[in-house]
Amino acid sequence: MGAKSKLKHAAILFAGWGFILLGILGLFLPILQGILFLLVGLLILSSVSPRAARLLHWLRRRFPRISDKMDEAAPKAKEVQRRLSHKFGAVKSKAKAMGRKISPKKRPHRVKKKP
Numbered sequence: 001m002g003a004k005s006k007l008k009h010a011a012i013l014f015a016g017w018g019f020i021l022l023g024i025l026g027l028f029l030p031i032l033q034g035i036l037f038l039l040v041g042l043l044i045l046s047s048v049s050p051r052a053a054r055l056l057h058w059l060r061r062r063f064p065r066i067s068d069k070m071d072e073a074a075p076k077a078k079e080v081q082r083r084l085s086h087k088f089g090a091v092k093s094k095a096k097a098m099g100r101k102i103s104p105k106k107r108p109h110r111v112k113k114k115p
Contacts, residue, residue: 012045016041016048019041
Protein backbone atom coordinates (compact mmCIF):
# COMPACT_ATOMS: atom_id res chain seq x y z
CA MET A 1 0.00 0.00 0.00
CA GLY A 2 1.49 3.31 -1.05
CA ALA A 3 1.69 6.42 1.10
CA LYS A 4 -1.16 8.07 -0.80
CA SER A 5 -3.50 5.10 -0.33
CA LYS A 6 -2.58 4.84 3.37
CA LEU A 7 -3.42 8.51 3.78
CA LYS A 8 -6.73 8.04 1.96
CA HIS A 9 -7.58 5.01 4.12
CA ALA A 10 -6.78 6.95 7.30
CA ALA A 11 -8.87 9.91 6.12
CA ILE A 12 -11.85 7.64 5.40
CA LEU A 13 -11.57 6.03 8.83
CA PHE A 14 -11.24 9.42 10.52
CA ALA A 15 -14.23 10.89 8.68
CA GLY A 16 -16.40 7.82 9.20
CA TRP A 17 -15.72 7.53 12.92
CA GLY A 18 -16.08 11.30 13.30
CA PHE A 19 -19.59 11.14 11.86
CA ILE A 20 -20.42 8.15 14.06
CA LEU A 21 -19.31 10.08 17.16
CA LEU A 22 -21.39 13.07 16.06
CA GLY A 23 -24.32 10.70 15.57
CA ILE A 24 -23.96 9.30 19.08
CA LEU A 25 -23.85 12.83 20.47
CA GLY A 26 -26.84 13.72 18.29
CA LEU A 27 -28.90 10.99 19.86
CA PHE A 28 -28.72 12.86 23.16
CA LEU A 29 -28.47 16.48 22.03
CA PRO A 30 -31.54 18.10 20.47
CA ILE A 31 -29.56 20.29 18.03
CA LEU A 32 -27.91 17.42 16.08
CA GLN A 33 -29.58 14.86 13.84
CA GLY A 34 -28.10 11.71 15.38
CA ILE A 35 -29.53 9.11 13.02
CA LEU A 36 -28.42 11.09 9.97
CA PHE A 37 -24.82 11.35 11.20
CA LEU A 38 -24.78 7.65 12.12
CA LEU A 39 -25.94 6.68 8.62
CA VAL A 40 -23.41 8.96 6.95
CA GLY A 41 -20.64 7.51 9.12
CA LEU A 42 -21.69 3.96 8.23
CA LEU A 43 -21.88 4.86 4.56
CA ILE A 44 -18.34 6.25 4.63
CA LEU A 45 -16.95 3.34 6.65
CA SER A 46 -18.66 0.73 4.46
CA SER A 47 -16.08 1.31 1.73
CA VAL A 48 -13.22 0.13 3.99
CA SER A 49 -14.88 -2.01 6.68
CA PRO A 50 -16.73 -5.25 5.92
CA ARG A 51 -18.52 -5.06 9.27
CA ALA A 52 -19.88 -1.58 8.48
CA ALA A 53 -20.91 -2.79 5.01
CA ARG A 54 -22.84 -5.74 6.51
CA LEU A 55 -24.56 -3.47 9.03
CA LEU A 56 -25.49 -1.00 6.30
CA HIS A 57 -26.85 -3.85 4.16
CA TRP A 58 -28.95 -5.10 7.09
CA LEU A 59 -30.28 -1.57 7.71
CA ARG A 60 -31.20 -1.22 4.04
CA ARG A 61 -33.19 -4.49 4.17
CA ARG A 62 -34.81 -3.59 7.49
CA PHE A 63 -35.78 -0.02 6.50
CA PRO A 64 -36.46 0.08 2.74
CA ARG A 65 -37.75 3.68 2.73
CA ILE A 66 -34.48 4.93 4.17
CA SER A 67 -32.65 2.78 1.63
CA ASP A 68 -34.60 4.45 -1.18
CA LYS A 69 -33.68 7.90 0.15
CA MET A 70 -30.03 6.89 0.35
CA ASP A 71 -30.16 5.65 -3.24
CA GLU A 72 -31.64 8.98 -4.33
CA ALA A 73 -28.93 10.91 -2.50
CA ALA A 74 -26.01 8.84 -3.85
CA PRO A 75 -25.80 10.52 -7.31
CA LYS A 76 -25.96 13.95 -5.70
CA ALA A 77 -23.13 13.03 -3.33
CA LYS A 78 -21.05 11.69 -6.25
CA GLU A 79 -21.59 14.96 -8.13
CA VAL A 80 -20.50 17.04 -5.13
CA GLN A 81 -17.45 14.80 -4.69
CA ARG A 82 -16.58 15.17 -8.37
CA ARG A 83 -16.88 18.96 -8.23
CA LEU A 84 -14.71 19.17 -5.12
CA SER A 85 -12.01 16.93 -6.55
CA HIS A 86 -12.09 18.91 -9.81
CA LYS A 87 -11.80 22.19 -7.91
CA PHE A 88 -8.84 21.03 -5.83
CA GLY A 89 -7.24 19.44 -8.88
CA ALA A 90 -7.48 22.80 -10.66
CA VAL A 91 -5.77 24.52 -7.73
CA LYS A 92 -2.92 22.01 -7.85
CA SER A 93 -2.51 22.34 -11.61
CA LYS A 94 -2.41 26.16 -11.38
CA ALA A 95 0.22 25.96 -8.67
CA LYS A 96 2.21 23.49 -10.75
CA ALA A 97 2.03 25.80 -13.76
CA MET A 98 3.36 28.64 -11.63
CA GLY A 99 6.22 26.44 -10.43
CA ARG A 100 4.94 26.20 -6.88
CA LYS A 101 4.44 23.08 -4.85
CA ILE A 102 1.38 22.74 -2.61
CA SER A 103 2.15 21.01 0.63
CA PRO A 104 -0.28 21.06 3.57
CA LYS A 105 2.50 20.44 6.08
CA LYS A 106 4.76 23.23 4.84
CA ARG A 107 5.01 26.12 7.24
CA PRO A 108 6.16 29.60 6.32
CA HIS A 109 9.85 30.26 6.74
CA ARG A 110 10.58 32.37 9.78
CA VAL A 111 13.55 34.66 9.80
CA LYS A 112 15.44 34.61 13.07
CA LYS A 113 16.23 38.00 14.49
CA LYS A 114 19.82 38.62 15.37
CA PRO A 115 20.39 39.88 18.94
